[in-house]
Amino acid sequence: MKLGLGLYRHMLTPENFAFARQAGCTHVIAHLVDYFNQGTSNPRHNQPTGGRDQPWGRAGNPEALWAIDELKALRARVEDAGLILAGIENLDPAHWHDILLDGPKRPQHIENVKTILRNMGEAGIPVLGYNFSLAGVSGRVSGPFGRGGAVTVGMDGPVDAPLPNGVVWNMIYDPDAPPGTLPSITREELWSRFTRFLEDVLPVAEQAGVRMAAHPDDPPLPVVRQQPRLVYQPSMYQRLIDIAPSANNALELCVGTMAEMTDGGVYEAVDLYSSQGKIAYIHLRNVTGKVPHYRETFIDEGDVDMVRILSILHRNGFDGVVIPDHTPQMSCPAPWHAGMAHTLGFIAAVKAVLAAQAAVRYSA
Numbered sequence: 001m002k003l004g005l006g007l008y009r010h011m012l013t014p015e016n017f018a019f020a021r022q023a024g025c026t027h028v029i030a031h032l033v034d035y036f037n038q039g040t041s042n043p044r045h046n047q048p049t050g051g052r053d054q055p056w057g058r059a060g061n062p063e064a065l066w067a068i069d070e071l072k073a074l075r076a077r078v079e080d081a082g083l084i085l086a087g088i089e090n091l092d093p094a095h096w097h098d099i100l101l102d103g104p105k106r107p108q109h110i111e112n113v114k115t116i117l118r119n120m121g122e123a124g125i126p127v128l129g130y131n132f133s134l135a136g137v138s139g140r141v142s143g144p145f146g147r148g149g150a151v152t153v154g155m156d157g158p159v160d161a162p163l164p165n166g167v168v169w170n171m172i173y174d175p176d177a178p179p180g181t182l183p184s185i186t187r188e189e190l191w192s193r194f195t196r197f198l199e200d201v202l203p204v205a206e207q208a209g210v211r212m213a214a215h216p217d218d219p220p221l222p223v224v225r226q227q228p229r230l231v232y233q234p235s236m237y238q239r240l241i242d243i244a245p246s247a248n249n250a251l252e253l254c255v256g257t258m259a260e261m262t263d264g265g266v267y268e269a270v271d272l273y274s275s276q277g278k279i280a281y282i283h284l285r286n287v288t289g290k291v292p293h294y295r296e297t298f299i300d301e302g303d304v305d306m307v308r309i310l311s312i313l314h315r316n317g318f319d320g321v322v323i324p325d326h327t328p329q330m331s332c333p334a335p336w337h338a339g340m341a342h343t344l345g346f347i348a349a350v351k352a353v354l355a356a357q358a359a360v361r362y363s364a
């Protein structure tokens with residue numbers, strides 16, 4: 001397994017690439033969606049939080065798909081820093097909102113995703129992380145809930161306010177949408193939209209050599225903001241896998257989100273999906289509690305035994321990238337970086353112990 005760092009769009013800088021190298025990373029996952037664009041309740045110095053029912057910010061330019069030159073230039077900048085660009089995380093709602101909503105621009109948006117996949121293949125970027133969700137990451141609260149009063153995020157009960165028109169995936173794709181709210185859809189309708197999406201774009205992902213990696217629903221409730229969720233229990237990932245048995249239909253397995261699921265079984269799930277070779281990369285994060293009442297914690301507290309998680313991945317020969325998902329903000333001039341450095345150091349230490357144990361076994 002490889003150690004990586006996920007960087008938001010505004011953080012794709014030489015200084016942050018150097019920070020990643022210094023912390024022992026070999027890989028980077030890049031976010032190209034600017035989640036913070038004009039978001040009034042969404043400060044840039046933290047993970048995107050938004051308000052309890054406030055979106056993160058404005059989606060990007062619907063005409064500006066990520067071009068081959070742009071992707072190649074990003075890859076070159078990452079490689080100049082001695083790192084490997086392991087993947088792009090998330091599609092911009094501006095480029096695919098009518099796939100999620102089954103709206104009139106769906107055919108054009110399918111072409112958008114195909115173009116992005118082809119461009120990524122051309123640029124040699126092997127993974128596209130995505131999250132097929134209408135409400136997206138919404139309904140979270142933040143505060144000094146962490147160890148030592150560290151500012152972190154969590155959930156305080158379900159969030160039922162419907163999505164306003166013009167908002168999907170917790171971002172505003174149409175600021176001029178007429179007043180009103182998005183009607184609820186059924187769970188089967190959601191699965192139908194997802195299945196059609198995969199049928200349409202997966203052949204292109206295969207040709208392009210790009211693995212599509214699905215994040216589970218965060219927070220993993222059956223319904224958020226009156227819209228059903230796709231993957232809100234560990235077993236539901238299997239349905240997503242079985243819909244399209246292709247190596248390019250893979251998972252962005254988020255350990256923190258899985259730990260928030262009410263059915264439990266996070267270790268069994270990590271074992272099951274890593275033994276099937278379906279995990280493209282891992283989001284590692286710890287939590288206490290389960291939906292709809294949980295808190296994100298530091299990596300070395302919380303409900304999940306991270307040594308056990310990493311041991312399972314090691315035993316199953318997981319060869320992909322592990323990145324810290326989010327961490328609490330540490331009290332210092334660089335709260336985000338300090339949190340990440342702490343988590344990366346923890347993961348690196350566990351990796352070193354696992355490697356040392358394996359060496360002892362082989363030599364015995």
Ligand SMILES: [Mn+2]
Nearest residue numbers: 254257283325
């Ligand atoms: Mn995650």
